[in-house]
Amino acid sequence: MSNSELWRGRALGLLALLVMVAPLSLLISVFGEGLQSLSWSFLIDEPLQAGRAGGIGPIILSTALVLLICMSLALPLGLGAALFLAQEVRPDSRLNLLLQWALDGLGAVPSVVFGLFGYRVFVVEFGWGYSLLAGGCTLACMILPLFIRGTEQALRDCPNSYNQAAAGLAISRFGYLRRILLPVAAPGIAGALVLSAGRALAETAVLLFTAGYVMRWPESVFDSGRTLAVHIYDLAMNVSGGGPSSSATALVLLSFAMAIQLLAWRIGKKTFSRETKK
């Protein structure tokens, strides 16, 4: 390697480090403050004094329930829509143009607008009130465009030669989907799912006026519940002295996000290596 290349590499490295400074310092401050308040009891106890003391047990449960509702709606709907787009709609057709335009449009809608929609439809019209169910459904609406787009891309990335081979062997459409297309696209679909779950996990605006912000243990999906992100927002903005709890909650949220990421990465890698490597 020549000298100038070496220096260019170093300069780029330095630049990369500089770019990382902001997120890294954020992480360090969250860790520093959060770790002090973090304990087992913090993870399972009920919050006390508006969250200044006690733990976040009910909030973790509410978050899990909202996320579960959201993903179990978004996964089948989104996968179905993406399969339709990738398999039935020709890329150069007008229908495709229209659908992609609609999807991208929906994807660009600010989350608070989805919140309004969810409030009007699920909370008021369906009469579910502020509830985990209404929150989960609204979140599902919000992440669907993102998930559909990612999944569609993963499906379209599957080499056409497999489709050809399957057609040449008179393999049924369902057989091709189940054994070839979905396994090949699985890492991409898992990626889209994680990206969407991350978006849902981080969301506050939508949930404030669909799931509400009650801190009690939820007893059913029709109860109002507060998610981690909402809790952080509330502690930071509305509760004086909520800083340490807020940081600890942020640490928990961060760990969940990273755990989901890791899981999806593993799934993707495993599927991939099973199918293609020696």
Place this chain on the structure above:
Amino acid sequence: MINSETSPPALSIQSLSVRYANHTALQDASLEVASGELMAVVGPSGCGKSSMLSAVNRMTDLIPGARVSGSVLIDDKDVLAGKMDVQQLRRQVGMVFQQPNPFPLSIAENILFALREHGVRNKADLEQRMEQALTSTGLWDEVKDRLQAPALGLSGGQQQRLCFARALALQPRVLLLDEPCSALDPIASATVERLIASLKGRYTLLMVTHNLAQARRLADHLSVCWVRDGCGCVLDSGPTLDLFENERHPLAYQYLNGVLC
């Protein structure tokens, strides 16, 4: 179930035209392949060879905007007829593509998957037909100890032979080969060529190739395609040596003997 009649069928293509959205790939092509013979189709790029091939097992159905006219008779049944069962047709007419395209499954699954799809459920049957298919393509000895290994870990030539095995396992009667050696190195290509030679007599074969020497070595009959007025067409068809050695059609003769580039 899969048809396993003994003698392979005759294949007759009559005034076949294939049109895509904005151009005609093949115009009014006719040729006859006798039972168990190998016909090679040669000609410059864009002369509609591959389009002709994909009309025979209706792969053209997959291309949006493709229109096919004329007739393709296999044992006097027109495969282009509307009432033709395309799945049934593709079981009888196997196809091997230019790029080896085994599925991202294990070696064994590549063959078993298709068999199961066609209703073979008995385990002994499955294994026997897999072994038979792998043996007839000369792969069995090479892979019998690693049937569960991923097919994509095989070499290019082995992958292509696996694609042959996968097609043969369904017991087709006609095989369409779309430049089956052109993506392989010379040694792998020679192995696949030996395999193709061994299939003659048992299957009726229609093979597209750019390799004139290969066509001369393998084919019983030859068909030379050409581009005329922007459309593909058949210049001349006949016994391979006759076409190579006698000037039946000046353009075809020149092409086959390398006078024309």
